[in-house]
Amino acid sequence: QVTLRESGPALVKPTQTLTLTCTFSGFSLSTSGMCVSWIRQPPGKALEWLALIDWDDDKYYSTSLKTRLTISKDTSKNQVVLTMTNMDPVDTATYYCARSHRADVGWFDPWGQGTLVTVSS
């Protein structure tokens, strides 16, 4: 059974850096083709893809946010970490991680339950 779980702070202040961890089980990020993505959803709004890392350590970022994002992996711990710098209230959202595959990186299955991050002073 494949599961993913997001963890990180529920509240961050403007200008701070957000660090989120995705801990997964049931698959290995060292397996050829495997990927993990981060996706976010502001309250009442649409899904927005943020970043992806694959088994070969290739990384892809949202064009609009790439200057603020860094994605990394720790294969031995089955974890993927996303950092987002210079947080702003508009970054308030539920952040999800999801498994993907290099053959179709728009395929996300399954998703974690999500973690709500509020940006406020």
Next chain:
Amino acid sequence: QSVLTQPPSASGTPGQRVTISCSGSSSNIGSNTVNWYQQLPGTAPKLLIYSNNQRPSGVPDRFSGSKSGTSASLAISGLQSEDEADYYCAAWDDSLNGQVVFGGGTKLTVL
């Protein structure tokens, strides 16, 4: 503003057939497969259709997907009250070093 365009809302009565469209361009839907996600209220999205028209195990055959050119559609037949949810399309976009793009989502109401 989302790269993929979906109608913000759709509705139907129980038993009806409803379709939701997803419009893109040559760099995304036109050259890559489309996936659809269902998000029930208060829950994480769930994969509904992958590779344009494939259903994951456990998804009822009432749900079907299709793609033509730079557009895709999700059809739900025999509409049920539990189908009331938000639906999103997604695809890889080859432009600007590549990224995943989502539609703006369609809120389906079962009347």
